[in-house]
Amino acid sequence: IQLTQSPSSLSASVGDRVTITCRASQDISSYLAWYQQKPGKAPKLVIYAASTLRDGVPSRFSGSGSGADYTLTISSLQPEDFATYYCQQFNRFPRTFGQGTRLEIK
């Protein structure tokens, strides 16, 4: 299953609302997770089951979608949110990732 994220990069300001899209090549039935990765660090799980926020993740993060189309939204960007975000599907092996969306400070 191929995952295509858009945009590949995004410039935004603190306080902005941003949305990242992840489109699968087939229905993945909400078996989707989102990760945040900062330079030189391991990724961190943000959302699983397409829309369930992991414990401890700020409520400004949200996920939605169904079928083959999913989104990650950050409602009000904070300085610590500037990072690269990846989606990953768990519907079929191999458990593929999207190519990543780099979120930069404008």
Added chain:
Amino acid sequence: DVQLVQSGAELKKPGESLRISCKASGYSFITYWLVWVRQMPGKGLEWMGIVYPGDSETRYSPSFQGQVTISADTSTTTAFLQWSSLKSSDSATYYCARRGQWKVGDFYYYGMDVWGQGTTVTVSS
């Protein structure tokens, strides 16, 4: 604390063999799948394969099948990723991660909830 601690950075020559490790602690090692993920310099994440320490079942991405071997040792709660003959294209950072599982409604869903710190492998003559 639940932790995955990986072995240190490696500098190897093409054709050499290598095994890197991922030591788990703070949870029941045999009941969670462990995943290996590759990240080449400046690139995205690639899912390599997965092992279930409870019975050593493994699954590989077709991209990595036959290129690496994934295993786990329950006596030391350690997972391994190994190469028999490294290539320069194997230069990357490798992460191990635990596959978490949660029940949402009537179904179980997954995500990689605990990650190692990464092991950087450099293959150069």
